[in-house]
Amino acid sequence: MDEILDQAINARRNLRLQERIRESGHEFWELTGASPDLSHMEPGFLTNASKKKGRRWMSLFKQRAFYHVLGDELILLPTEKKEPPMAMGSFRKRLIQEEITG
Numbered sequence: 868m869d870e871i872l873d874q875a876i877n878a879r880r881n882l883r884l885q886e887r888i889r890e891s892g893h894e895f896w897e898l899t900g901a902s903p904d905l906s907h908m909e910p911g912f913l914t915n916a917s918k919k920k921g922r923r924w925m926s927l928f929k930q931r932a933f934y935h936v937l938g939d940e941l942i943l944l945p946t947e948k949k950e951p952p953m954a955m956g957s958f959r960k961r962l963i964q965e966e967i968t969g
Contacts, residue, residue, distance in 0.1 A: 891916065893915055933946065941957065941961060
């Protein structure tokens with residue numbers, strides 16, 4: 868909710884969210900969300916859960932909003948329904964894959 872959290876607190880919340888998603892039986896993948904200029908980054912998850920479930924989780928973990936992908940469209944959905952959704956453009960164009968070396 869627009870509050871910068873200590874890294875350890877944020878990591879614990881992310882772990883609890885990950886456990887919640889896993890317990891729900893939904894698939895998920897870890898990813899890092901970032902501003903277009905990469906000046907702000909936050910760890911997160913991509914899941915196949917419904918918007919309703921996502922909204923419930925985000926409310927539980929005190930998050931202001933979450934992203935929804937519809938086709939290739941990235942949409943910012945406020946946790947509180949009183950605020951309108953915001954179209955953010957192509958999801959694929961925002962993807963940056965890290966090269967994994969072994």
